Amino acid sequence: MHSILEPKLLYLFYNTLKIDVMKILVCISHVPDTTSKINFVDNDTKFDTNGVQFVINPNDEFGLTRAMWFKEKQNATVDVVTVGGKDTEPTIRKCLAIGADTAYRVDTEPLDGFQVAKELAKVAKDGEYDLVIAGRESIDYNGGMVPGMLAKLIGANFINTCVSLEIEGETATAVREMDGGKETIKTTLPLVIGGQKGLVEESDLKIPNMRGIMMARKKPLNVIEPLSSEIHTEAKSFRKPEPKSEVTLIDADNLDKLIDLLHNEAKAI
Amino acid sequence: MSILVYTESENGKLKKAAYEVASYAKGIADLMGTSVTAVTVNAENVEELGQYGVDKVLKVSNDKLSKFNADAYAEVITQAAKKEGSKVVIISQSANAKYMAPLLAVDLEAGYVSNAVKLPTVDEGFNVERTAFTNKAFSITSISTDVKVLGLSSNSYGLKENESSLTQEEFSPELTDENFGITVESVDKNKDKVSIADAEVVVSAGRGMKGPENWGMIEELAEVLNAATACSKPVSDMGWRPHGEHVGQTGKPVATNLYIAIGISGAIQHLAGISASKNKVVINTDPEAPFFKAADYGVVGDAFEVVPQLIEKLKEFKANNS
Numbered sequence A: 001m002h003s004i005l006e007p008k009l010l011y012l013f014y015n016t017l018k019i020d021v022m023k024i025l026v027c028i029s030h031v032p033d034t035t036s037k038i039n040f041v042d043n044d045t046k047f048d049t050n051g052v053q054f055v056i057n058p059n060d061e062f063g064l065t066r067a068m069w070f071k072e073k074q075n076a077t078v079d080v081v082t083v084g085g086k087d088t089e090p091t092i093r094k095c096l097a098i099g100a101d102t103a104y105r106v107d108t109e110p111l112d113g114f115q116v117a118k119e120l121a122k123v124a125k126d127g128e129y130d131l132v133i134a135g136r137e138s139i140d141y142n143g144g145m146v147p148g149m150l151a152k153l154i155g156a157n158f159i160n161t162c163v164s165l166e167i168e169g170e171t172a173t174a175v176r177e178m179d180g181g182k183e184t185i186k187t188t189l190p191l192v193i194g195g196q197k198g199l200v201e202e203s204d205l206k207i208p209n210m211r212g213i214m215m216a217r218k219k220p221l222n223v224i225e226p227l228s229s230e231i232h233t234e235a236k237s238f239r240k241p242e243p244k245s246e247v248t249l250i251d252a253d254n255l256d257k258l259i260d261l262l263h264n265e266a267k268a269i
Numbered sequence B: 001m002s003i004l005v006y007t008e009s010e011n012g013k014l015k016k017a018a019y020e021v022a023s024y025a026k027g028i029a030d031l032m033g034t035s036v037t038a039v040t041v042n043a044e045n046v047e048e049l050g051q052y053g054v055d056k057v058l059k060v061s062n063d064k065l066s067k068f069n070a071d072a073y074a075e076v077i078t079q080a081a082k083k084e085g086s087k088v089v090i091i092s093q094s095a096n097a098k099y100m101a102p103l104l105a106v107d108l109e110a111g112y113v114s115n116a117v118k119l120p121t122v123d124e125g126f127n128v129e130r131t132a133f134t135n136k137a138f139s140i141t142s143i144s145t146d147v148k149v150l151g152l153s154s155n156s157y158g159l160k161e162n163e164s165s166l167t168q169e170e171f172s173p174e175l176t177d178e179n180f181g182i183t184v185e186s187v188d189k190n191k192d193k194v195s196i197a198d199a200e201v202v203v204s205a206g207r208g209m210k211g212p213e214n215w216g217m218i219e220e221l222a223e224v225l226n227a228a229t230a231c232s233k234p235v236s237d238m239g240w241r242p243h244g245e246h247v248g249q250t251g252k253p254v255a256t257n258l259y260i261a262i263g264i265s266g267a268i269q270h271l272a273g274i275s276a277s278k279n280k281v282v283i284n285t286d287p288e289a290p291f292f293k294a295a296d297y298g299v300v301g302d303a304f305e306v307v308p309q310l311i312e313k314l315k316e317f318k319a320n321n322s
Ligand SMILES: Cc1cc2nc3c(=O)[nH]c(=O)nc-3n(C[C@H](O)[C@H](O)[C@H](O)COP(=O)(O)OP(=O)(O)OC[C@H]3O[C@@H](n4cnc5c(N)ncnc54)[C@H](O)[C@@H]3O)c2cc1C
Pocket: A034, A058, B205, B206, B207, B208, B209, B231, B232, B233, B234, B235, B246, B247, B248, B249, B250, B251, B262, B263, B264, B265, B266, B267, B268, B269, B270, B273, B283, B284, B285, B286, B289, B301, B302, B303, B304
């Protein structure tokens, strides 16, 4: 069959096919809800999960919603992956209910950004994804390192603090937020982004509906054996900030006092 | 073996954060009995680094690096670290530095710790304190790799003067097309305004301002204080202010000297993101607003009365103190 096609035609055919089915992987970090009380146990070496509700990392939720847009508008396939224990499954099930096609869970405790990036790199390589969407940072350890490391490990281009992303064929146009402004970037697939709010608006975030939840039950959630447990860094112990001293109240009719305190006491103006 | 520090510049001028990371690098160099080498990219006057303990500057001048490019900059620093045999590389936590750090860490096969707030301890392993859970906690994190990259949270170490005799050296790292997989097409930077990351003072306002039309006084207050403006999340979600101003746990972090919150209730997600600021002032009509528990100074009052008065008084204060 193939022999009747010119190599060039074949290439074009292949390329068109590839455009038709952009493969997206969204990396999901499973984190304590933003209102959680932060406490530690085991001699302050472990986060106390007692009574804590876990959610999709907010930055990842924006990324997942943008991925769903690519699925609806550009026929992309969207898979999600998390590195974590069985306790993370409700979180990735939720991603399936939102509309992801397949979920992967790499069955190991995430201890260090590099370890997580290596596990994700394997999943991204094996699945030949064109676009990997991760979050700018996870709100638990705030590492801000997994997406960049992952990009480097798989040799993909990388855009961090990404607030807008369009893809046309092999070309991506993105906006990145930086200190005091934004910049517009052009690059090519394969691409990894560290996303955040702006990729979609808060009001666009998808909440799973009943149908989604029912469908999610039938979707595959594949458990993958981890590669290794090589870690570069380790959180040895935690402490909470010192309790704050009382606020100094200043009368609204006596703002000179505020200026005086800011100048002489705080040395802030 | 020298400690390597990447000292950032903008339009040829070193940034304040550059002197802070240099001070921190000097602190580590003293602990480890070594010297400090700084790398600059297209910076013009680098002498002042000598006042903060830098012994040598590797000056990179390259037109291709005129716009920040994470991969290419990571390559520059990697080559500098290899040349100097550096085992510890220090960077800031500016948006650019955070973008570049993970790429650099992989290039150097280094363990990377972000958001460091103190000098490491080096007698038993290499341990460094960093913030975690968006300032709701600190973690002592150890690094086990031979080469280490540390990102210093801004305003956590401060500037420490330390006179050294600085030497300068031109450095021309080899860059290939592969380092430029990304092209910056355009930069949209507000030149007349201080950015939240670089500001000494941030004036931030919330839903208590009622609507975007009332931001004139917020901007004026910011102008008097040479401050950046910021806002709470709902304010940016409703489109009253641009997303770039959203601060908090899911927005930008603020670690400034003075943070003034006007008409912001002080929800846990908001406070988490700004609590690293040294002095916090709240102006709110509701004495029960949670922000009063987190603030150093508080005014119970109507922003629409307090802010205009504060502007007038600050103008007077400035006129008398300059
Ligand atoms: C997952 C998640 C993440 C979030 N992340 C963030 C985040 O990163 N940053 C963030 O800010 N929020 C965040 N939030 C939202 C947060 O919970 C609050 O809803 C938000 O901070 C409230 O904003 P506000 O203080 O402007 O508004 P409100 O809570 O409505 O407070 C307005 C305040 O203004 C006062 N006020 C009213 N009129 C006046 C007046 N005339 N003068 C003076 N004061 C007046 C009121 O007393 C009140 O305290 C997040 C929420 C969730 C669920």
